[in-house]
Amino acid sequence: MNTLTDKLLGGKQGAIGLAILAAIILIVLPLGLDPFRIGMVGKYLTYAFVAVSLVLLWGYGGILSLGQGIFFGLGGYCMAMFLKLEASDPVSTKIQTTPGIPDFMDWNQITAIPLFWQPFHSFTLTILAVLLVPTLFAFIIGFAMFKRRVGGVYFAIITQAIALILTILIVGQQGYTGGVNGITDLKTLLGWDIRTDHAKYILYYINAFLLIAIIMASRYILSSKFGMLLLAMRDKEERVRFSGYDVSNFKIFIFCFAALISAIGGAMFTLQVGFMSPTFIGIVPSIEMVIFAAVGGRMSLIGVVYGTLLVNYGKSVFSETYPELWLFLMGGLFISVVMFFPNGLAGIYTDLMKKFQSRKTKSVPVKLEVVAVVHEKTESEPILTSEPAGAKA
C-alpha cells in the first residue's frame, strides 16, 4: 500500500476495522431492518458525525466542547431554511395572509422573506452555508478563546454558555427562526419528495458514505504530522509551544474542522428527519453527544460510531419498555465508562487484542487502530488528562 491509502485507511488494522464498519452500515443494517428502523439508524448515524468530531477535538486534541450541538444545529438550520423555502411555495401556502413565505413568518406578521433567508433560495449557496457558516462561527469562537489560551474546563463551560445563548435567541426570535417548534413540515429537496421510503434509503446511503468518507479524512489528518502535534499538545502543551509551534492555530483548525463535520451531520439530520429545532443546540444534546463518544471510545474514530448506535439503540429500546430504568442506566453507563473504561468500547476491544497478541508474540502491542499508525513516534499514553490552561496553577 502506498502512503496515501495507508494514511486514509489507517494501516492494515484500520482498514479491517473500516471495512467491517462499512459492511455493517452499508449492507447488514439495510438488509436486516425494515424502513422504519432504517430511518432511526439513519438519524443515529448523523449523531455519529458529531461523535467523530469529538474524537478529533476531545480524544486527540484534549479540547472538550460541550457545545457541538451549536454546529450540528447551525448546519441543520441552514438545510432546513432551504427546504422550508421550497415547501412554502405560493400555491401550498395560499391560505396565509402573505402566500409564499414560511408559515411561522406569516403568523408573526412578517410579510417578506428576511434578508438573511434570501441566500437559501439557492441550493448551491445553501450547501456553502451548511459548510461555511458553522465553520466560520467556530473560527470566531476558537480564535477568541485559543489565542488567549482558554482551555480545559473553561472552554467547556463557555461553549456551553454559547449553546444556551443561541437557544434562547432562536426561541425568542420566532418570526425569523420558527421559535421553539423549530422549522417543521419539510417536504421536498429540489422537487424530490424526501419523505418516501425510497428517499429514506437513498438519504441513508448518502449519509453512510459521507460518514465513512469523513472517518477516512479524519484518519488522514490524524496520521499526518498535524495529528502527532495534536497528541503532543494534549499531553504537554507548553513543550509544543516552546518548540516553536503556534499551538493556538492548531487548536483553531481542529475546532473548525470538528464544527464542519458536525454541521454536515446536522444537515443530513434535517434531510432524514424532516425538521430542525432549537432542542438540538442546547446543553443536553451537546452533552449527550459527548456520551456517545465516551462510550464508543474517545480515541477511536470507528468505535464512536458503534458507541452512538449502541447508546441510541439502548435509549430507544429501554425507553419503550422501562422508561424509568433508562435514566438510571444512562447515568450509570456514563459514570462507569468514565471511571473504568476511559477508552470506551474501543478500549475494551484493544485490551482484549493486546492480551491476545502478546500471548502470541512479544511484539509491540497495537493500541487502537488509529493510534497504530502514529504510535511508534509518540511515547505518550492515550490518557485523557488535560490540565485546564487557566484553571489551576
Place this chain on the structure above:
Amino acid sequence: MFGYSMADIGNIVVMQGFSGLSLFSVLLLMALGLAIIFGQMGVINMAHGEFMTIGAYTTVFLSKLAVKYDIVNYYFVFAIIAAFIIAFAIGYLVEFVLIRHLYKRPLDTLLATWGLSLVMQQIFRSTFGAKEVSAELPQWLLGAFQPTSDIEIPINGVFVMGLAAVVTFGVFLFMFRSRWGLNVRATVQNRVMAGAVGINTKKVDRVTFALGCGIAGVAGAAFTTIASTGPTTGSLYIVDSFMVVVFGGAASLMGTIASAFGIAQAQSILQFFMTSSMGKVTTLLVIVLILMMKPEGLFAAKVRK
C-alpha cells in the same frame, strides 16, 4: 419624566435596587458551593443543581411533617440545617465513591458528575413523583415589608439575603480562621508539601467537596421560598452558577462574590429596560465576551505557574 411622578420613580429605584441585591444573594448562594469545589479542588460538579434539589426536597418533606405537628412557624430553620447535613453527607459519599478516582482528570469529573445528575434526577422522580411540589412556608416568610406605603420589599428576598450573608461569613470563618481552612488552603497551594507536613489531604478533599454540596443544599432549601421544587429544578440553576464562578475567577472566593454582584446588577438592570428574556441573553453574551478577553476571570488568584 415619561409620565411618571418623581415619587414613583424614586420608589421604583429603591425596589429595583433591592431586587438587584436579592438576585445577587441568589446567585451567590448558588455559586458559593460550586466555587469552593471548583476553586479549591479544580473539580467540576455538574450535579451541583441536584444537590440544591436535595435541599429543596428536604425542606418540602419537613414542611409536610411540620404541618402535621403544627409547627410550621419554626421548622424552616431546622429545614435549612437538615438540608445542609443531608447534602453534606451525600456529598461525602459521592466524593468517596466517585470523585476521588478522577482528580487527575478534570474533564472526566465533569462527565461523571453529569451522569450522576441524571441518576439523581431519576431518583427524585421515582421517590417524590414527577410533579412539582411546594413547601408550606411559615407565615413570617410570606408577603412584603412596607417601609412606606408605596415601597414593598419581599420578605423572602430579605431572608435569602440574610442567609447568603450568614453562609458567606461562615465560609470565610471556616476557610481563613479555622484549622480546617488552613489545611484546605495548604492542600490547594501545594498538595505534596501539605501531605509531607502531616495534613491528610485526602480527608481535606472529602470534607471540602462535602462542604460545597452542603452549601448547595442550604441554597436549595432557601430557594423553596422563591422558586419551584421538582426533579429537574436543579438544571435551571446550573449554567448561572457556572457563569458566576468562572466569571469571578476560579480560585478566589472574593472573585465569586464580586462576579455574583456584577452579574446580578447587570441582569437586573437590563431586564428592567429590555424584555426579560433579551436581558438575560444580553447578560450572558456580555459575560462570554468578557471571558473571551479575560479568560482567567475577573479575580484570578495570582499564582506562579
Place this chain on the structure above:
Amino acid sequence: MSKYDRRQFMKTAGAVVGASLALGMSAGVSNAFAADFATAKVNTTKLAVTDKTVKVGILHSSTGTMAISETGSIQAEKLAIAQINASGGILGRKIEIIQEDGASDWPTFAEKSKKLLENDHTAAVFGCWTSASRKAALPVFEKDNGLLFYPTFYEGLEQSKNVFYTGQEATQQILAGLDWVAKEKKAKTYYLIGSDYIWPRTSMKIARKHIEQHLGGKVVGEEYVALGDTQFGSVINKIKLKKPDVIYAAVVGGSNVAWFKQLNAAGINSKKQTLLTISVTEDEVLGIGGENLEGFYSAMKYFQSVKNPNNEKFVADFKKMWGPKSVIGDVTQAAYLGPWLWKAAVERAGSFDVDKVVVALPGYEMKTAPEGYVKVDPNHHLWSKARIGKWRADGQVDVVYESPLIKPDPFPKGYQ
C-alpha cells in the same frame, strides 16, 4: 409508565368496571356488534384490528422535563380506555394500549409516531402535549394517514385532516376571559406577560388585538421571560411602575412557580391586583402553592370543581383509579375526551378506517363530557365553553363565570 402505575392500573381497572356499568348499558349492546362488524369490513387499511381487539397508541412523555405535565393526560386516557373496555369496547372489540414514551424530545415523538403507525398499525393515537412535539409528529400522521387526538390548549393556526384537537385553540381561551375582566373589573389597562415561545406569543398577540380593537383598553406592557428563568424581580418592578388594572399571564413550567411566589412576596396579591392567567390549572397549583394564587383568576374550559353529574362521576372514577390525592386539570379532562370521541366516531362510521372515522366525527355532540356538552366542529376542534375560576387556598377554584358554547376558530380573522 412505571411499574407502579401499571400495577395500579391493572388493579383499579377492575374497580372501574363496576362504576362504568351504567355507561356500558347506554353505550353498547356491544357484543352483539362484533358479529355484525366483520373484521374484513371494518378494517380495510390493514390496521391492527382483530375480531376481538383493536390497538391504539398513547404517546406522551413519561420521562424528561415534560413528564410533570403529561402524566395527567396519560392517566385520563387510560381511564377512558378502561371504561370503554368495561362497557364492551368498540364495535365489540377491546382496546389494547401500546404506550410509547416521547421522553420530552421532539424527534422522539416523530420517531415513536412512525413506530405506532408503521409498525404497530394503531387505529388511533392519543398523544402529544407541547406544540413542538405535535409539529414534529404531524408530518408523520399526515404521510401515514394516521389519527391523532391532541389534548392540550394551544395557539391554533393549525388544522389537519389527521388530527382532532380536544383542547381549546387560542381564541376560545382568551377572548371570553378578556371580555369578562373588562366588564366585571372595569379593566382599562393590561400588562401582558408570558414565557418566550410560540404559544404565549401567539396568545398575547390575539389578546392585544382584542384589548385594543374590541375592548377599548390599553396594553401598558408586554413582557417575555426566557423558558426556565426563575428571577422576576425586575419584571415585577416594571409592573409596579405601570400599575395595570389587569395582569394577563401565560408563564409556564418552573418559571410559573417562581413567578407567582415572587409576585406574592413583592406584595402583589389579589387584594390589590386583578390577575388573569391562561397557564395555571390544578396541576400547576401543586408546585405554586395555593396560598400564592388565592384570589387570582384562571381562564380554562374545565376545572375539577365544575358542577355537573358527568364531572362528579369522572372525578370519582379518576380518583378511584389513580389515588385520592390526584388532581385533574384542564388538559387532563381534554385528554379524557379523546378515546370517547374516537369510539363515537368509529361507531358512527361503522369502521376503523381513518378516512371514514375522520368524516364521521365532525358534527358529533358529546353530552357525557365532564366539562359538559361539547360538539366537534368540521375544523376538527371542539365547541366548548370558557370558564373563569377564582383560586382558593386549597388549590381548587370557584367558577365565577361560564360562557356560552364558543365556536373554535383556529385561524381567527382580524387577530393575525
